[in-house]
Amino acid sequence: MGEHGGVKRLTDLPAGGRGVVRCLKGGKDFVARMAAFGFTTGTEVAVGQNYGHGPLIVSVRDTRVALGRGEAHKVMVEESVDGTGPENQQPG
């Protein structure tokens, strides 16, 4: 899926940015909760909204999910530079 732009926090991806989840930096409860919403390592995510403050909207596994900033901060993603992810719809 094209070249990658290094590992960063999900909060650092701009709206329209895409990435692949590399790890979740939290306790077991947090990891389990995130997994139930589709966030696991290797999953492609697309940021639909990120205003630099407040919660984010992220598309993951056919679902739009609102994610608190604190929670998004704990998600490490590898940014996809070319943005040709196969799964998620491109938000505006």
Next chain:
Amino acid sequence: MEQARRISSPGEDPIVPEDRVITVALAGQPNAGKSTVFNVLTGLDQHVGNWPGKTVEKREGICRLNEKDLRIIDLPGTYALSAACAEERVARDFILRERPDVVVVIVDATALQRSLYLVAELLWLPAPVVLGLNMMDVAERHGVRIEPDVLQAALGIPVVPMVARRNQGIRELMSAVQDVVRGVRPCVPRRPAIRQDHRRELESLCRVLTGQVPAPYADEWVALKLLEGDEEITALAGEWLSSERWQAIETILAQHEDGVVAIASGRYEWIGRMVRAALVRPGAGQVTVTEKLDRVATHPVLGLLVLLGLLGSLFWVTYAIGTPLQRWLDASVVHAGAHQVRAALVGRPAWVTGVLVGGVIGGAGTALTLLPILVIFFAAFGVLEDTGYMTRGAYVVDRFMHPIGLHGKSFLPLCLGFGCNVPAVFGARTIGDGPQRLLTVLLAPLVPCSARMAVIIVLAPVFFPDHPAVVVWGLVTLNLAVLALMGRALRRFALGGKHLPFIMELPLYHVPHAGSIARSVWHRTLAFIRNAGIVILAGAVIVWTLSTLPAGRIESSYLAALGRTMAPAGALLGLDWRMMTALLSSFVAKENTIATLGVLYDVTGGDRTLDESIKGTLTPAAGLAMMVVQMLFIPCLATVAAMRAELRAWRWIVVEIVLLLVASFALGALVYRVALVLGLGA
């Protein structure tokens, strides 16, 4: 309770052959359309309550199918089956302990991958699973095509495509359920396994657990939950196992901290295999209606405007339709009824009339006149939930709610509190998550409702003729500050302060379905009458009895006596027994304060108005203290009844009343002292 019926299998027990009631548990993630399925199945024949000892809603109903009754249990909507929240514990405990004959899981066809996560967990529990593939129409509109037969073959359990909102596929779903119960349709699920690199650890855990796990738990499920770090199962296993075995378990777990990741990955690998053949998906890049609408609805500024606009229209509808209806009911039903009863009771002792007219008719009238407003709020909430907007509203205000220990979902219910606290309490039902909902219910009475505003709007100009608006504004601000402080304190000290991650699905927008909204309005209204109506009636009778006995006059009544015993507390605030009595009478309805003061200051007898009489006995400082107490005083009877109906436990309500009593008097006293220092004592 169902145990006995279930154990007796046909043939063994001649009294209950074939006829035993089949129990079907409905599971599903939130927004998958589970409630719609439940409503279609059970019609109006359902019972709404709470799960024992939990603030989680329990819905149960009977579905008549081919001359047979099926008992349908609506499990709470959950994304998974961990121990992290009450809803998930309730769902899995029910399946484990009550062993339903079949678990029907409703899956959202538009989000198949994520929805199957719950199925991956359910297949490990000891009940056959039938999968209802819902919202096939929406999926098709979005270009997602699913082959139910292929999915069925892959999963090894019956898969029924359906559109619950249009009543399509539900009959087929239920006949699949009956086939599974009768054993004519195979249900041999292919369960997900843990990720390859953790299989050995799982096996060693299972070996240690062999023979140690009591029914209804299964070794492998327990092993999986231990690896996941499930608090509840970890604690239970600690009790079941000898210390040597427990040590062995702990050693394995300590080496594999990432077990939870391996299990989740294993589940998604399995999901990938299941959907690979069944899912025919279109090319990416399509901008959906939902995304277009969300550009406005979730925008930090525009989204707030949308939310405030909706809230404004809701209040407008309430005042334009609800309030006139309320007045009409009050005049033509309550007052006319009271008049009739009074006429019929001529010559009887005054207390009989007082209790019957004031207590019974007054109490029933309070419940009755609340109905128009409640129906409007229930309908509005139904529409907002059904369209999918509710989560957007919650998203936009989320950051403003964190400082008071709440999430965005509490915003709308609490806002309703400005109209009336009762719908605010009921509105908390939409929050879903237990502690959040409890906290919202407990904070709702601190939102200044219109009845309390009416009282301070009358009293403020009496004591502060020059600046009544400033005083009213100050009181409202103080009230909201107390709300924020109490929210933080309760979150921190009473609810464990546990930070629940804020993750919320934003479902696709739907056109609301009138039928399902009407049904939910009907059930909620019925539940209000059944659960809250009786408490309101009883409370009104008690307070009215206290305020008329023994002599039929409030000034010499037991209520006034109670007011007199409270006078020493009132003295700290510069208030006399009459003010205390007025506060007590405001328990039935907040607006009673003014009416009681009118009677106690004998407005009709003398030639002075209420303003003059009160001003003659109270200093501005005491007046201010009175208003502070009035604003923060214990919730009104209808609100208490609503809280009781929602929380199903008096414990928290008692805590709440004590907290508010202390807070209102302490703050009243503080304000009084400060006001004295500022020279408002004369």
